[in-house]
Amino acid sequence: MKKFTTVDDINDLDELILTAKKIKSDPFVNSGLGKHKTLGLLFFNPSLRTRLSTQKAALNLGMDCIVMNLNTEGWSLEFEDGTIMDGDKAEHIKEAAQVISQYCDIVGVRSFPTLTDKEKDEAEQVINAFTKYASVPVISLEGATEHPLQAVADALTIQEYKTKRKPKVVLTWAPHPKALPHAVPNSFVKIMKLSGYELVIAHPEGYELNPEITKGATITNNQDEAFKNADFIYAKNWSAYNDYGKILSKDMNWTITQEKMELTANAKFLHCLPVRRNMIVSDEVLDGDNSIVIPQANNRTYAAQAILTKILENEN
Amino acid sequence: MKKFTTVDDINDLDELILTAKKIKSDPFVNSGLGKHKTLGLLFFNPSLRTRLSTQKAALNLGMDCIVMNLNTEGWSLEFEDGTIMDGDKAEHIKEAAQVISQYCDIVGVRSFPTLTDKEKDEAEQVINAFTKYASVPVISLEGATEHPLQAVADALTIQEYKTKRKPKVVLTWAPHPKALPHAVPNSFVKIMKLSGYELVIAHPEGYELNPEITKGATITNNQDEAFKNADFIYAKNWSAYNDYGKILSKDMNWTITQEKMELTANAKFLHCLPVRRNMIVSDEVLDGDNSIVIPQANNRTYAAQAILTKILENEN
C-alpha cells in the first residue's frame, strides 16, 4: 500500500480485515516491523480516538510517533497557488508537506471540511497537498470527504459481530445540533459496498449524500421501514450535501430509541463516536446490550495497525 | 495496586517509600517492566512537574507514553447523566473514559475543581468517571480534592531529610492572589497522618480544611506558635473550604520569611511548586540553604515511578 486516504485505496478488503483480526489476536506480533520508522501525526482539528488509537497502533509496531497540532504549534498555512503571501499565512503547504515528509516515514493528516466551499472540500485540498508533495506515504486521519481508518474499524466490527454471511446494514441519519461533515458516512458507504453486505441508507428528504458514492445502495426516507430485519444500525448525523453544509432538520423522530431498535432483527448499534446522547441515540440504546460502540472504537487500533502494517510491508 | 486516585489507596506507606528510594538509587532497574505497556496522560488543566515527571517515570520503566490535552486537542466533554446533548459538549465522559482506557494500560487524569460547586468537586466527577468506566487502572495527576502523587513525593522528601524518627511537620497556609484548590493540602495531611509524624496545621481563621481529613491533627491560627521547634515547614495556599472557594485573606503576615523560619528548629522549607515568590515565601527563604523545593520536585519522578511499578506489578 502506497497511501491510505480513501477507502478506494483498499485493494483486498477481506485480506485487510483478516490482517486486522490477526493483529488483534496478537498486537505485538510485528513489534519489530516499525523499528527506526517514524509516524508523523498532523492535526488541523480535534481528535480523540484517531489520535490515540493511531499512536497505539504505531507503538505496537515499534514505530516512533511525532504528534503535532499544526494550527496551534506550527505556522498557519497557505494553500492557494500563486498568491503573494503578505497576510497572516506564514508558510505554504508546498514547503510544509515536503519538509515534514523528510522527517517521517509515514505522515498522517487530519483536516476537516469547510462545509461552506464544496469545491474546495471535494478537492481534499489539505490531504491531497500532502499526498502530492510528500515523499512518503500519507494516511488520512479524516479528511474533508472520507474517514477511511474509521471505515476499516467499522468493517472489522461488523465482521466480528455478524451472524449471517450477508447481514442487513442500515446507515441512518440522526439529528445533531451542528453541521457535520460527510466523511464518515461516505467512507462507511464505500466500505459496505466493498463488503457486499445489504446496505440501506435512511435519511430525511434533502439529506442525500453524494450520488456518486451512494450509487447502487438502497436509499429511503422512511427510517422505520429501513430498520425492519436490520442486523446492524449505524447512526450518524451529516449536514446536507446538495444544499451544501446546511442543517435542514433536527427532527428528533429520527433519534435512535429502544422502540425503533425493536423494529430490527435484534440489531447491533454502531456509531463512530463522539456521539450526542439523546439526540443521535437514547441513553437506553447506547447503554444497552446491543450497543457495540465501545468495541467498535477499540477496533480503531487494529484497523490503523493493519494499514500501517500494509504500508510498512509496502504491499498492495 | 488497582488504582491511585487518593492517598487512601496506599496500603503500606513505608514499603512504598522504600520502593521509591530503591528506584531513585537505580531508576532503570525495572526498565523492562513496562515493555509494550502504554500510559495515557490526560490533562484538563495546566501541568509542568506532573506532566514531565510522570512521563519520565514511565519512560524509566520502558513504557510508552501518550499525552493528550483533552480540552484543546479533543472534544469538550459532558459529565451529566441523562441530558439531551444539544449544546457545546460533543462527547459524554462515559464513552470517552471507556474508549481511552482501551488504548492504554494505565490512564492518568488531571482535573482541577470548579471551586464554585462544592458537591461536584467533592464527588471528583472527572477522576471518578474514569475510575468507574475505564477498564484499566486510573491514577490521579491531581484531582479536585487530592494530589496523591505529590503527597508521595512529599513523604519521600521528608523521609530523606528528617533527622529524627518523628519530626514536627507544619503545614502552613500562606497568601496568594488567586483562589486555589485543596488537593495538595488534603493529600499532604492524609499522608502525614499515615507517616505518624507530628503534624501541625496553621492557617488564618476561616481557612479550616475539610474536618474529616484534618481530624486528629493539631490546628492553630497562630503561625508563630506553630513554627516553634518545627523540623519541616510546608507552605501552601488554599481557598476557604467552608465558605467554599472564597479568598478570605491575603494577609502578608503569613508569608514565610527568614524571620519566621528562625522560630523553627532549623526547619527545611517545602512547597509543591509552582510558588509565588514574595507572596507565599520570601526570595531569601526560597533561595536559602534550608529550601528543599528543588529536590522535592525531583522526587516527583520516583514517586510516580513507584506507583506505576506497584500498578504494573499488580501488587497491593
Next chain:
Amino acid sequence: MKKFTTVDDINDLDELILTAKKIKSDPFVNSGLGKHKTLGLLFFNPSLRTRLSTQKAALNLGMDCIVMNLNTEGWSLEFEDGTIMDGDKAEHIKEAAQVISQYCDIVGVRSFPTLTDKEKDEAEQVINAFTKYASVPVISLEGATEHPLQAVADALTIQEYKTKRKPKVVLTWAPHPKALPHAVPNSFVKIMKLSGYELVIAHPEGYELNPEITKGATITNNQDEAFKNADFIYAKNWSAYNDYGKILSKDMNWTITQEKMELTANAKFLHCLPVRRNMIVSDEVLDGDNSIVIPQANNRTYAAQAILTKILENEN
C-alpha cells in the same frame, strides 16, 4: 560540548560538519548512544522544522523525547528577580528551569525576542535563565538573537552543494509583512565567518545587523551588485536592529526573482523556512532547479543529531 545556545559554542566547525555528514549517511549508526536519556523540548513559540527535526534526531540516537508547549500547557512564567508575584505569572523561571532539568538529560528551549525591548532580547533572558539554572546541557531551539541549529544545517547544506573551496555566499534581506527577529541572520553570519567563505550581506539602508556580529563581512545596500558571481543566495527578512524591531521597508524590489538570480553564477537559493512566497522570493525561483530549501530543511535533522551526539559524548 556542554551547551549549544550560540554558534560561538562550536569548537571545530569542520569536524562538526563531518560528524553531521557521517550521521546523514547512516542516521542510526549511534542508535544506542541516547539509551535511557531524555531530551526535553520546551516551546514558548511556534515551531515546525525545529520541533520535528530535533525529535527525529533524538529518536535516531535512541533518546526519549518529552515535548512541552510551556505557554499553553504549563504555567505562565515570571522572569524578573525580586518581584512580588501577585499577578498572572504563576511560576518563576528559577524554579521552572531547575525543576525541568531534573527530569531531562538535555533541555532544548525556543523563545523568540520581544522585538520591543532590545536590552532584554540581547540578554537572552529565557535561554540564559535555563543555561544558568539547569543542571544539564541546554540547546537553543531558536533564541532571541541566535538560531544556531539552523546555522549548522545551513553550513552543512552549503558544504554539500559548493563546487569551489571558497564560494561566494550572499545573505540578502527581502521584504516581509511582519517584523521578524535577527536570530537566523545573526547565526548565519557567524557560521559563515567560521566557514571562511566569502560573505556579502545585502540590505536596504537602515537594516544593518548588530555590528559586533557582522564585523569583517562585506556589507552593501546594492542587492544587484551583491548577486554578481554569487554561488549561494540566502534570503531572509529581518526587522531593523538600530531602530529596534521596526519595519522600515517592504520594498518588493528586494524580492528574489529569476531576473535577480540570473545576475549570479548560477547560484543555489537558500532560505530557512517558513518563507513568504512572492514576498521574499518568487514562485519561479523557489520552485526552480536551483532552489535547495527542501534539502536544507532536511539537514536540520542531521545538524541537530550532530549536536546531540557531541553533547551525549561530552566532547568539545
